[in-house]
Amino acid sequence: MTAYIMAFIVGGLICVIGQLLMDLTPLTPAHVLVLFVVMGALLSGIGLYQPLVDLGGAGATIPLPGFGHALVVGTIEDVDKYGFWGIFSGALRASATGVMAAVVFGFAMSVLFNPKG
Amino acid sequence: MSENIRQQMKEEAFQQKFNQVKPKPPLLKNIIWAFVVGGFICTIGQFVLDYFLSLGMGKKEAAGSATAVMVFLGSFFTGLGIYDELGKRAGAGSIVPITGFANSIVAPAMEFKREGYIFGVGAKMFVIAGPVLVYGMVTAFIVGLVYWLRQ
Amino acid sequence: MQKTKGKQSILFANPPVVTGTANIGGPMEGQGLLGDYFDHLMEDNLHDLSSWEKCESYMLEQVIKTAAQKSGGDMSDIDYVFAGDLLNQLMSTHFALRSLSRPFIGLYGACSTMALSMIMGAITVDGGFANKVVGAASSHHDAAERQYRFPTELGVQRPPMAQWTVTGAGAAVIAAAGFGPRITAATIGKIVDLGVKDPNSLGPAMAPAAVDTLWQHIQDTGRQPAYYDMIFTGDLGSVGKTLVIEMMKEKGIDISDNYEDCGCMIYKEEQDAHAGASGCASSAVVFCGYIYQMMTELKLNKILLIGTGSLHSPTSYQQKESIPCIAHAVAVEI
Numbered sequence: 001m002t003a004y005i006m007a008f009i010v011g012g013l014i015c016v017i018g019q020l021l022m023d024l025t026p027l028t029p030a031h032v033l034v035l036f037v038v039m040g041a042l043l044s045g046i047g048l049y050q051p052l053v054d055l056g057g058a059g060a061t062i063p064l065p066g067f068g069h070a071l072v073v074g075t076i077e078d079v080d081k082y083g084f085w086g087i088f089s090g091a092l093r094a095s096a097t098g099v100m101a102a103v104v105f106g107f108a109m110s111v112l113f114n115p116k117g
Numbered sequence: 118m119s120e121n122i123r124q125q126m127k128e129e130a131f132q133q134k135f136n137q138v139k140p141k142p143p144l145l146k147n148i149i150w151a152f153v154v155g156g157f158i159c160t161i162g163q164f165v166l167d168y169f170l171s172l173g174m175g176k177k178e179a180a181g182s183a184t185a186v187m188v189f190l191g192s193f194f195t196g197l198g199i200y201d202e203l204g205k206r207a208g209a210g211s212i213v214p215i216t217g218f219a220n221s222i223v224a225p226a227m228e229f230k231r232e233g234y235i236f237g238v239g240a241k242m243f244v245i246a247g248p249v250l251v252y253g254m255v256t257a258f259i260v261g262l263v264y265w266l267r268q
Numbered sequence: 269m270q271k272t273k274g275k276q277s278i279l280f281a282n283p284p285v286v287t288g289t290a291n292i293g294g295p296m297e298g299q300g301l302l303g304d305y306f307d308h309l310m311e312d313n314l315h316d317l318s319s320w321e322k323c324e325s326y327m328l329e330q331v332i333k334t335a336a337q338k339s340g341g342d343m344s345d346i347d348y349v350f351a352g353d354l355l356n357q358l359m360s361t362h363f364a365l366r367s368l369s370r371p372f373i374g375l376y377g378a379c380s381t382m383a384l385s386m387i388m389g390a391i392t393v394d395g396g397f398a399n400k401v402v403g404a405a406s407s408h409h410d411a412a413e414r415q416y417r418f419p420t421e422l423g424v425q426r427p428p429m430a431q432w433t434v435t436g437a438g439a440a441v442i443a444a445a446g447f448g449p450r451i452t453a454a455t456i457g458k459i460v461d462l463g464v465k466d467p468n469s470l471g472p473a474m475a476p477a478a479v480d481t482l483w484q485h486i487q488d489t490g491r492q493p494a495y496y497d498m499i500f501t502g503d504l505g506s507v508g509k510t511l512v513i514e515m516m517k518e519k520g521i522d523i524s525d526n527y528e529d530c531g532c533m534i535y536k537e538e539q540d541a542h543a544g545a546s547g548c549a550s551s552a553v554v555f556c557g558y559i560y561q562m563m564t565e566l567k568l569n570k571i572l573l574i575g576t577g578s579l580h581s582p583t584s585y586q587q588k589e590s591i592p593c594i595a596h597a598v599a600v601e602i
Contacts, residue, residue, distance in 0.1 A: 011159025018209030058162035097181035110226035204423020228419035
């Protein structure tokens with residue numbers, strides 16, 4: 001049960017940061033998404049995002065900074081394993097399921113449905 | 118030159134007047150909505166993750182599968198025309214989770230289907246998600262490069 | 269005979285008559301404040317067509333035909349059609365006019381197009397170049413949204429200043445003779461740009477243009493605001509309207525008694541349109557429905573319609589340009 005409460009709180013708070021950025025700065029949602037992925041990747045790089053994942057579970061991996069985190073975790077793993085060329089393989093390997101799902105489901109839904117306006 | 122200065126003064130005076138009457142977003146309401154909806158989506162994510170873990174999946178595989186399920190849900194509710202209604206209220210609460218990323222892929226793909234499957238669906242699918250992937254990957258590359266150099 | 273007056277205005281020698289008007293709206297407009305003042309209302313924003321753009325063409329075609337009929341004739345009496353919309357290369361207008369096969373002059377004045385088309389029509393008629401013309405304009409919420417902002421299904425929050433593009437169209441028949449209110453004067457606006465860049469605050473961006481044109485109209489014609497029963501601006505929304513009143517006050521003129529914005533007249537508060545309506549159809553549906561009916565019933569005798577347009581494009585705001593705006597005023601009296 002604690003895991004769910006923590007996921008709710010951590011995930012909710014990350015979204016609140018996004019909301020503040022959208023309401024108080026001229027940033028558009030697209031800017032916020034890009035900013036969050038980059039921030040997630042950078043925080044992950046300096047080792048600050050993993051503790052958040054340990055704390056919040058899906059609350060930290062489901063919001064977009066978690067995507068940036070996944071990219072970096074994969075890259076670092078592959079660098080450990082394969083050296084220099086791991087920089088090129090890790091990010092996509094680690095995020096493959098998400099990206100593949102996004103493209104395939106995105107395509108399928110756009111074939112099946114029409115915009116309602 | 119003096120014409121430029123006069124225009125600049127006019128612009129500043131107007132901007133000032135504009136700021137006085139500018140309606141402020143209902144910040145507290147927006148924050149509560151974002152917190153509740155964002156938190157709720159993440160809780161669903163946690164539930165799905167736990168389910169896959171309970172099937173005996175490894176941590177990474179379970180996380181990947183949970184992401185895929187969340188992406189499916191985001192896409193599906195976009196297709197049904199529900200996700201944008203949620204987004205109107207929830208703001209960042211439904212934009213920031215990975216379901217919002219899925220929404221940002223399905224919405225333009227669906228919208229531009231009328232321009233055909235190549236230049237419409239295929240090309241427009243990534244108008245918003247594309248930058249996310251580009252900058253995410255470039256950052257991961259830089260972090261990876263720094264990590265490799267320091268080894 | 270000299271018809272120009274002052275720097276930017278025209279006083280018509282033989283004021284052309286608005287002999288008939290027609291308008292159309294979507295479901296949201298039908299549920300709004302002026303729901304009873306529409307000739308046609310569509311069940312949904314697609315009207316069983318295959319795209320938003322086709323639906324917009326349908327609306328424009330429909331109102332032009334209906335206006336021609338309501339003015340006691342049909343399309344063959346129409347010498348010219350002056351029309352425009354918001355989409356790139358006037359897409360919906362061109363396809364609407366394809367089947368009407370009348371001489372056509374396309375106009376782009378963004379949301380000021382209705383006033384602009386009436387002015388151009390009146391000039392043509394008063395100049396003796398035509399007997400009967402149509403001025404028309406249209407906009408479609410979803411078609412405009414996908415061109416100017418985001419795909420319609422994207423879950424974004426609209427800021428409180430955002431306005432809702434009206435789905436609808438309006439057309440007015442302008443003739444040399446006949447029964448109806450007359451177009452007596454017009455003031456053509458200049459481009460005014462006070463550096464607003466946010467495409468979500470179009471109403472406020474256009475307010476200075478509206479003030480500039482109204483002020484010039486007063487200077488040129490000597491008509492004080494009190495001369496008119498009502499002054500209407502096209503689609504400034506609640507924020508832009510407040511700005512116009514303030515800026516006119518600074519010039520020493522109080523218009524708060526007889527001034528309203530068409531963008532504040534269409535939607536109800538609970539329809540979640542935020543700062544009000546916008547789009548070519550905002551002034552088009554209000555003038556061609558409510559205002560025209562009020563005038564024929566003699567509840568309004570003298571009005572000034574100031575069409576306001578923000579002339580930015582999706583390219584221009586991505587290149588961080590500010591929003592050039594324009595306003596055209598047309599005086600209609602009975």
